[in-house]
Amino acid sequence: MSKIKSISGKRKTVNFFSYILLIVLSAIWIMPLFYVVLTSFRAEPGAATPYFWPKGFTLKNYYNLFHPTSSMPYDFFLWFKNTFIVAVFSCILATFYNLATAYVMSRLRFKMRKPYMNIALILGMFPGFMSMIAVYYILKSLGITQSLVALVLVYSSGAGLNFYIAKGFFDTIPKALDEAAWIDGATKFQVFRKLTVPLSKPIIVYSTLTAFLAPWMDFIFVSVIMGDNHKKYTVALGLFKMIDAKQVNQYFTMFTAGSVLVSIPIALLFISMQRFYVSGVTGGSVKG
Incomplete structure (x- = not known):
């Protein structure tokens, strides 16, 4: 019985660290996608900003794509x-x-x-x-x-x-x-x-x-x-x-x-x- 508990405990430990690793890798993979979506609604122009979260949000970026001007x-x-x-x-x-x-x-x-x-x-x-x-x-x-x-x-x-x-x-x-x-x-x-x-x-x-x-x-x-x-x-x-x-x-x-x-x-x-x-x-x- 103790041997079964030991195996079960090891399995839970391995699963725990596996889930932690998967969560970290998922966050690393999703972060660039999230940044692109966030930037598409950013009101401030520019390619690089010293902050991650935009100071203002707008739909103008999407609107301008479909309304070209001179x-x-x-x-x-x-x-x-x-x-x-x-x-x-x-x-x-x-x-x-x-x-x-x-x-x-x-x-x-x-x-x-x-x-x-x-x-x-x-x-x-x-x-x-x-x-x-x-x-x-x-x-x-x-x-x-x-x-x-x-x-x-x-x-x-x-x-x-x-x-x-x-x-x-x-x-x-x-x-x-x-x-x-x-x-x-x-x-x-x-x-x-x-x-x-x-x-x-x-x-x-x-x-x-x-x-x-x-x-x-x-x-x-x-x-x-x-x-x-x-x-x-x-x-x-x-x-x-x-x-x-x-x-x-x-x-x-x-x-x-x-x-x-x-x-x-x-x-x-x-x-x-x-x-x-x-x-x-x-x-x-x-x-x-």
Whole structure:
């Protein structure tokens, strides 16, 4: 009995310190987010203040984002609309490319299958911005730089290389279902569209969310492709331009307000789709 009590006491002690550590780490993680939200309502301008809690609160920072003037020419609503358009079309194309490539690699067998998988794995080890200059000159030769079409092509064209997680998920679906459909006269595309896709909601949600996030978060490609065409900026580039070295003190509180607004749709998507997102990652992380 005393041994059981000793084990129980040790377990309670370990749990206590574990909870303390988790609380401290949570506070460290939440504090920057709380500071950004707090600063977005701050009435005093400036990027840095000697105090943490604002002396006054206002909604003017949010109001000014959607009401550009000659003295404040930044149009956040236009940036938000551009980003949303690019995100939606990139999401549709990238999800289709990703799922189609993953289905082919999971279900079909052909001569260059394994070499292609190895090449895709090697190319995935390199960051995407290494191809930035080459991509820019390709788009320039096509005459579509500084356009939303160029951004959609950039964000969706590489989706065919990111098929490994989706392929792992498709590998968990019994091939007997495909064979039964083939016997009944279904084509491979009909099997993919009417059988595999309805059974793959978690990985579809995962692919959709990851494709949707790219335009909201990317800064490097959009800054190179768009140049000085501020009417085609996305929120990432627009907010960065808002706080360049000469204007950081003037527009910093508006910048934080824009950051809060940008995070809202992404947070809502993750909250509503979290269970599908997690099951898509875990279901696709199998050996195939």
